[in-house]
Amino acid sequence: MSLAHLSSDLAETRHSIFPVAHYDLDSTLASGQAFRWRRVQDAWEGVIGPRWVRLRSDAGVIRAETAEPVSHWDWLRSYLQLEVDLDAVFATFPQDAFLQQAVQACQGLRLLKQDPWECLASFILSSTKQICQIEQIIDALCVRFGSPLAVPAGHSPAWRFPDAHRLARASEAEMRACKMGFRAPNLLVTARMVDQQTIDLEALAGSTYEEAQRQLMMLPGVGDKIANCVLLFCGFYPEAFPIDVWIKRVLQDQYFPKQHCTANQLQQFGRTHFGPRAGYAQQYLFHYARVIQAEGARQSAPR
DNA sequence: TCAGACCCTCACAG
């Protein structure tokens, strides 16, 4: 081991501070790309891989805390994508009034880089569900199948996201007990295929976007939308452009108000119009669509 | 291309 490694081991700590510019932690962690973050007072608590984490946003910095000392923080930098230059991302966007408006509405919204298996499993569970319901299912899954994690003294327990090997050995009835309904057999079969290496999730990053999408869609319960979510939210393909009901609605209303578009047409438009980082644009459009909706609901609500 | 089924939960009426 190098001397540098040794010295960093000596510097094990439970706290760290990361300077950041334009990082909207609230929007990012609550934007429906990850489902295990909870707002607790003025902080966010969640699990990244094998670690419980607490994050706090402060002027120009993000403060992080773990339950046990760690020798380095690369895993957190990677997850939060701290090194991504947002202005460079925006520079790839088209001159598009509506997109610019969406960006203005929420500067600092980021894409995370998540673990492929957790991301895949989570989105298989997401179909026809609202975000709060997805969170409940995933909670139940982690409590039932995940291993317990170290947490700060007196804190409520936390569990690691169960790996494919563990879920591959579960029964459909056990899965259904986690309230996932018809998604249970999909997740079960997918877990078995991942466990048996019928598909190699890590290798998806090394092929082409089309090939990676094709492979993901061979898994039961994974169609076009969920495949794109995995390819984008794991940081594999920045051009991936998941189209859900919100994006569909906003693309139809804002870009094709006069004509009905098919799913394929919208997919084509999304991936070409918004440039090489279309996935980032998608995240801003998604967030903005929901903000508009919430404002509309407030105004039309009876007092 | 287009419904309809698939499970389950919550929100909202009545």
Next chain:
DNA sequence: ACTGTGAGGGTCT
């Protein structure tokens, strides 16, 4: 408080 209904970040046939 209780039952009824609709819809929710899709996929598959």
